[in-house]
Amino acid sequence: QVQLQESGPGLVKPSETLSLSCTVSGGSISTSYWSWIRQPPGKGLEWIGYIYYSGSTMYNPSLKSRVTISLDTSKNQFSLRLGSVTAADTAVYYCARDRGADRDYNGLDVWGQGTTVTVSS
């Protein structure tokens, strides 16, 4: 079955760019919605954005100016870039899949294990 694995630096300096990748195994990235969600320590889930297999993207309006999500079909990966980070961006970052199509969503049925990113100098 499909599995997701996040990777990237665990420590990022303030004002720099956070970059994470999510590798998809056991299935193709050429279908579905691929999403990033984060969870600050002791807090709830926050949707960051998604990329549809076609390449179209949608971002949380509160983060839109700093976020880019991209797809690399040759590597079966998708990636997150979040610029100008501050301590408030410290969180566990999850990648996840929604098998929906054409805005008929099915829920995030596959999640990565999550990766902790700390923003600190």
Add this chain to the structure above:
Amino acid sequence: SYELTQPPSVSVSPGQTARITCSGDALPIQYVYWYQQKPGQAPVLVIYKDNARPSGIPERISGSTSGTTVTLTISGVQAEDEADYYCQSTDRSGTYWVFGGGTKLTVL
């Protein structure tokens, strides 16, 4: 921005029924999805499209809707059900995804 409202906590005794609500203006026209998250683990989808269960989710977990409020019901609560539960939906246009603040279910 669009918000979904959940109670911070719900407590029930083993064997009883737990009900967790989620309120939002767009819920009459947009589906809701429910996730269970145990400490240190990634969330797990337990209900999709208001009331459908993914394979492997027990029948005692169910979802229902009534206007602007949706409810996750767990019947015959067991100790293993103790977790945080999050609802998720979209804004009225179906464009932006949003999570509720989460509800901590405590099994007494």
